Amino acid sequence: MTDLHLRFVEACDLDRCYEIETSAYEGDEAATREKIATRIGQYPQGFVVLEKDGEVIGFINSGCADEVVMSDESFKELVGHNPDAPNVVIMSVVIFPDHQGQGYATLLMRHFVEQAEKAGKRSIHLMCKERHIALYRKFGFRYAQPSPSEHGGMSWHEMVMALGG
């Protein structure tokens, strides 16, 4: 039987998370090892990993902001991040390619949203490509606006989910 386990990230997960990020994202869309290390070090409470049979196969990481500016590239290095701020900004939602299409992102997102609610957060924001809009709608996000960002030479869309907190 498959053993699935959701937990917060730990320092020892850095290499595997970097491997997943670079395997699943195209080209310069992937965060650098340094950026992932910063997210693990500064805000592990906003970094959830999914383990399958003892191996990390995917994760969601984030920061928090009082005022969300999705196109702010420096936020990806957590510049301006305040752990007590009410709005969560997701930076990565990623599942290792071999394990995609089996509902694992859905599982991770459901858990991530629960954790954000428990922490009393007010909203969750993310930026996605056109092809993922339907996926995030399914998770309960609503379309906010086209993004001014041209990260990686592509067009991006901002999605938002309001929480009870």
Ligand SMILES: CC(C)(COP(=O)(O)OP(=O)(O)OC[C@H]1O[C@@H](n2cnc3c(N)ncnc32)[C@H](O)[C@@H]1OP(=O)(O)O)[C@@H](O)C(=O)NCCC(=O)NCCS
């Ligand atoms: C996007 C991603 C996280 C989805 O992970 P996953 O575990 O394969 O997703 P799930 O299996 O939980 O799929 C959830 C639903 O979305 C659909 N879906 C998944 N990927 C999709 C895609 N690229 N386009 C459209 N629908 C998609 C699935 O069919 C499923 O629908 P269903 O419940 O009706 O069957 C994964 O493909 C990935 O890591 N991609 C590379 C990184 C990336 O681009 N992340 C998104 C950043 S905005």
